[in-house]
Amino acid sequence: MSALLRIVQLGLGPIGRESARLVARRAGLRLVGAVDNDPALEGRDVAELTGSPEAAGLKVESDLEEALSRLKPDVVLQTTGSRLSSVMDQIESVIAAKANLASTSEELFYPYRRHPKEAKRINAMALQHGVSVLGTGVNPGFAMDTLALCLSGVCREVRSVTIRRVVDAATRRGPLQKKVGAGLEPDEFRRRVARRELGHVGLVESLDLLAAALGLPVENVEETIEPVISEVALQTEYVSVAAGQVAGIHHTAVGRGAGGNLVSLDLKMYVGAPAPFDEVVLVGDPPVSNRVEGGIAGDAATAGILVNAAWAVCEAEPGLRTAIDMPLIRWRG
């Protein structure tokens, strides 16, 4: 695997720009193209847009299929949308161009339960064209799923899993601060939850992968989405939160079986969280209690794992892959 991998960055929002910047300066990878369908970005200089002198000469393109057929990348890194419905066309184009795909689409991380038709279609196409497709990221992708699976490897038995993640949204990109509802009135927050406009996409995908991979007989999944109310006034680069307004979101997902709670996920993302952390507790034999102090830094780490996945999707067997049926994604210097 010492050959230089040719990479196309698909999507140039905050995560995509960071991904492109990392690819441009990374040994073993070569940024050969950047695609985004935002007309405001078309023709923009990638070096300037991403702060990557190494990308000098590259312009943002808007025609994905044309770019793929001309550039023949080994891997496309996709950061264009959370929902499978919004990224499906792009995924099919990438597969048809015989490029491997790593994507931050949250629903792609484990689509088998909630989107079985799309999962089947992606897998069939990927097998047909001999490439692999992977949904990855930090959450879903690592902090609330893969890390726990890795830890479960040392257990003689796992009876249940409890994972807690606390994120200080003030350290995250602007779109995420808005996504967690920071600055809303509590009533407006609840209305948006009722309209399904708020909530962390991917929490249930983490739960689905955990249940399937650990063989935990989850029968039903229940979610709650509540606001975290700020007791003080807070100001970030992107939002203002008055005392009594919403600082962010508290989203839980619990998978239950006959034996009680089998998978419990508890995610708080709010502006001003004083002590972020990631905690995995495996109830089993031996029990495992793991904690990442300070938590896994969201946006930086999401771009990090996406780019680190470039090698893994090339080494993986063709098909729709998940964190459990491919080589470990790791830093490679």
Place this chain on the structure above:
Amino acid sequence: MSALLRIVQLGLGPIGRESARLVARRAGLRLVGAVDNDPALEGRDVAELTGSPEAAGLKVESDLEEALSRLKPDVVLQTTGSRLSSVMDQIESVIAAKANLASTSEELFYPYRRHPKEAKRINAMALQHGVSVLGTGVNPGFAMDTLALCLSGVCREVRSVTIRRVVDAATRRGPLQKKVGAGLEPDEFRRRVARRELGHVGLVESLDLLAAALGLPVENVEETIEPVISEVALQTEYVSVAAGQVAGIHHTAVGRGAGGNLVSLDLKMYVGAPAPFDEVVLVGDPPVSNRVEGGIAGDAATAGILVNAAWAVCEAEPGLRTAIDMPLIRWRG
């Protein structure tokens, strides 16, 4: 992968008996044989020896090749020795019988730097016979290597790794308490270190895998082995330690390059360690600070990961595999 895997347990010391017990009661696995070359064990009832009623009717056998040719296992779980030189013949017999192998041989975990000839031979034989061979365990195998690699997946850069592990040897099997020197006089401890009779086999293998997998340019490796002296009298099921005697071992391995310390491993295993833990610190971007509270329980977890590896070695591509080029080893219920 829903077919029942046929397992032969090779080695019936404390870890091997526990492994056999786990296999016997595990859904998806079937214990079809148990082999040990200790004449005192030959013909012993496996059910009685391992406390596994499920193994009723199985007797311990001494002839590995005969057992393999009759039983045709999918996987052999080997717990017979730390040194590659002492397990090489068995490994070759297992491969020749077209069985996959997971082994707790510490030197097999990453043999490429210290035993390149054996590594090459195992890989060639495994490719020839279409099976995979894996060294696994907790240390080496997980706590001071694979867990850190898993965590590195979220980094945009890793500059160095520091891992600390503290084990209360009183919670471990008798042979291990003796291996760490508990109950020795400090002078005797140092004499045995000088004769290379004391020290944790596998620490350097963890370092070698980390350096190779993370691409850290380690130029030289230095080890230190010192006694941990007990300030009080201690008594376990297996050893007595007077105040001033050795409670256990403090073994470090540091890999240095031009930029300083790149991989630092610090292992303390001693009777009476008050607060065991496993800690991984990745110096990088973002930095990662991870801690398993209470540590990963040695013997139980070693048997656990060995048995969990049974599926992974069947799914892996043929050849000599390591933690980084095969699917994640996980609990499967």
